[in-house]
Amino acid sequence: MSPTIIVYLILLLIALFIYGRAFSSGKPYIRILFFYLFLNLCLTILSMGIARFGVTNNLFLFHVFTPIEYGCICLFYLSIIGDPRIRRVIRISIPLFVLLCIVFAFFVQTLMENNSYIAIAESILIVCWTLLFLREVLLFNPVTALHNYPLFWITAGILIYFTENLVLDGVLSYLIKNTPSLAKLVYRVSFVFNDIFLIALSIGAMYQVRADLKETG
Template identity: 25%
Template sequence: MFETLTIYFAKKPVPCFAVIITLLPLTLIFVRKAYLDPSFKLLVFYLLLKFAIDIFMVHSAALQKNNIIYYNLSIPLYYCLISGMFYYKLSGTYSRKIVVYSMLVFSSFCIWEIFNANSNIRDLYNHRAVLYSKTIEGVLINSWILLYFYELIKSLRIPNLLNFPFFWVCSGLLLYYSSFIFIAPALHYTATWSGSLDLGVTRIIPYIFEILSAIMFSVGIYHFSAADYAKQ
């Protein structure tokens, strides 16, 4: 198995590096004790889940098994964890309620679309990627980010955004999910296990943004101070 994974890593260095680099912000969260913040605690669960799913996907791909089902199932899970981060950061009660309702509605929609896109749900070999869910996820998460930025700038609470940990996390998420808004629909038609369409360099764009996103997470977590958080 190790030999198979090594060969796959050599063939697909960018996607595999996007998996490995997740360990960087994950490690920093524990080193900097950023998990003291509820939003960063959810970020821990997000990164752990993401790393586990990515490993399963790489392992399945290396063994020539369909891994698209992991991609589909990850969408509602990722959204609930990420939007939960903004539940703790948004100041308005009304905004928080919308976040919670969006989790329920979006998760239900994702489950419906998985079954709708795959008439025979047990046929994992021909399992197809969902058409709308990833794009909607990107739009929703970007909306929460922009709303949070609006509240942050309006409140004038942060003298220097570049030293504010969650600003970097939001920037990383904004960069990553913005790339998926336009690419995700194409995956429904191209991400099939047999006879897939070669998109060339376009195929690795999400992985590049994923790497940049992890780096931004790491910068933000590095700026986290447990002592300053305890004083709040």
């Protein structure tokens, strides 16, 4: 197992532990993100498991995971965004995105190919939902100490991670076909952003735990 995977797994397990601690807060977004992180752990374990059986191409797993991931992030934003118009658009986007994933998996980028077009579409949508939430916070719910606000850290992590996906996925798809060795390097670099994402999620959950302790104490 490579050091990048080991670091990623450690950070993922730490994030799961902290979200488990924050679970008692009763916040829907904490529960949604706990489930999302658990799915990430399952995907990682499954990817490593099939590799041990000699399966070198695990890209089909990401065709399955991407619509599930999008659904989880959309549920997260549905639980924290107040504007009913934005909530309606996000809700409608979920089945449409799943349908798009199915169409692309069969007719554009098959299950054995990197689903970069879908990943880019997912990233664009999630970046939009993130920016709309941050706009809502700045306009209607100004926070005096932004660094103490759990959702600031979580949405900042989401924004960084999916902006990186937006940039790297197109490049990665090209490199897989033309320069596989360089594609592996770019893929490893993407783990840095995965780690930043998990750290930001963990910090957000820690601030939620601290807020809960203040309320009960």
